[in-house]
Amino acid sequence: MMKIFALALLILSIALAAETAPDALKYTPAGEMVLPAEYREWVFLSSGLGMTYGPAAAKARQGGPLFDNVFVNPVSYRAFLKTGKWPNGTAFLLDIRSSESHGSINKDGHFQTTLSGLEAEVKDEHGEWKFYDFPTANGSPKANGKLLPATASCYSCHSKNTAVENTFVQFYPMLLEVAQRMGTVKKDYVP
Numbered sequence: 001m002m003k004i005f006a007l008a009l010l011i012l013s014i015a016l017a018a019e020t021a022p023d024a025l026k027y028t029p030a031g032e033m034v035l036p037a038e039y040r041e042w043v044f045l046s047s048g049l050g051m052t053y054g055p056a057a058a059k060a061r062q063g064g065p066l067f068d069n070v071f072v073n074p075v076s077y078r079a080f081l082k083t084g085k086w087p088n089g090t091a092f093l094l095d096i097r098s099s100e101s102h103g104s105i106n107k108d109g110h111f112q113t114t115l116s117g118l119e120a121e122v123k124d125e126h127g128e129w130k131f132y133d134f135p136t137a138n139g140s141p142k143a144n145g146k147l148l149p150a151t152a153s154c155y156s157c158h159s160k161n162t163a164v165e166n167t168f169v170q171f172y173p174m175l176l177e178v179a180q181r182m183g184t185v186k187k188d189y190v191p
């Protein structure tokens with residue numbers, strides 16, 4: 001009987017640890033971010049259509065509008081639902097895809113095709129926000145992303161125009177409602 005109880009306790013504590021442990025990110029010795037291979041299985045926040053900026057936007061002008069798919073690591077997503085804040089160790093992947101029209105049965109809409117860019121944003125273990133770029137060629141991203149310098153446009157646009165911390169929660173409808181309820185929308189945010 002005691003044994004069964006101890007076993008049940010052990011299983012419960014393993015389950016709890018899995019629930020709260022951060023989805024650990026890995027870095028190369030040179031400080032590059034290792035692409036989390038399973039990021040497409042993370043929590044999907046939203047797709048923007050034609051919302052890309054900078055070099056990705058220039059690419060888009062040559063074809064149809066680009067889609068960008070936003071993913072966040074599951075542990076941080078669950079923490080956000082409870083607190084309206086991103087814990088240290090949170091990572092977002094912005095999976096940018098070309099689009100096509102008039103394929104198969106599609107006439108007027110746009111559907112996603114090859115990967116055209118892959119970018120990441122991380123709130124590191126000290127609570128600092130960092131941006132990474134994974135160079136993409138022929139639809140495949142490099143395995144490691146390079147850290148972008150603080151002078152890159154990512155930092156200023158994301159610190160000025162975002163609704164919650166450094167992130168565009170105003171474009172993730174399920175999360176904006178959480179942030180409003182928890183009172184974590186920035187005071188100077190203009191809808």
Ligand code: HEC
Pocket residue numbers: 046047048049051052053054068070092093094119120121131132133148152153154155157158166167168169171
């Ligand atoms: C002019 C403003 C602007 C610039 C510059 C910009 N972004 Fe963003 N970013 C956005 C917007 C708007 C979104 C919301 C998602 C969408 O577009 O669908 C976003 C979303 C993201 C996300 C998803 C997490 C979040 O913060 O909401 C990542 C990751 C990201 N951008 C990375 C980058 C990187 C890396 C750079 C620099 C190379 C960059 N961004 C430059 C406006 C910008």
